[in-house]
Amino acid sequence: MKKLLTIIGMAVFSLGYSQGTIILNNYSKYDYHGFLVATNATAGCYPRVGNDGVIVVPAESHTGNNQALVYKDYQNQFTSSLYPTANWVVTQNPTGSSIMPWNDVNLAPGNTISTSTKWYATKFVMMEAGTLTAAPDDFRANINIISPCTPVANDYFATPSGNNSAEMFTIGAITYLQVY
Incomplete structure (x- = not known):
């Protein structure tokens, strides 16, 4: 019984620290x-x-029209996402x-x-649809969810005019x- 409880506990612990999905x-x-x-x-970032x-x-790419970016993990996103990433930069230290x-x-x-990392940040610039022309109103940001790696959350951004914004959170x- 102790072995079973230990195995279950380890499985729950590893899921608690698994990468998770990003949408x-x-x-x-x-x-x-x-x-x-x-x-x-949890380990020095x-x-x-x-x-x-x-x-x-x-x-206009979101879950409401089935066009959202969805990554369930680093590998399977390549064959299941509408916007796959072919290569990942991995920084070990x-x-x-x-x-x-x-x-x-x-x-x-x-x-x-994959079991020791979680999504926590983005860096982006918004462009006029279908072009490489920057969107007006300085619509660019670095956003992060609070963690020991970034002790101050910067999880919301609004353009100077307030016409556009972005937020990052975990449920x-x-x-x-x-992105709005």
Whole structure:
């Protein structure tokens, strides 16, 4: 019985620190061009994982029209997401990073990197739909959810005019990035 309880406890603990899903809902009339970052907030902020190239999520792409960016993990997102990431930059310590392809065994669900990291930040600039022209009103931001790696949350952003905004938050095992 003790072994069974230990196994169940370890499984619950590992799920509690697993990467989780990220959903990016872009409700704005602009294209999102950005980066998503996950980290281990319980062990010195490493490893840290982010996409190697800019992710583009078109204007009006959200769960309401089944066009949202949804990553359930680093590997399976490549075959299941509308906006796949081919390579991930993995930073294991303050002095070393490597680029790992989406199918690298180290990024597999259940392996150390995916079980020890959680989504927590984004850096983006919004562009006029279908172009590389920056959206008006300085619609760009770095947003993060509070963690030991970023002790002050910067989880909401509004443009100077207040016409556009973005927020990042977690509910259960799902991290949401909402762009308005």
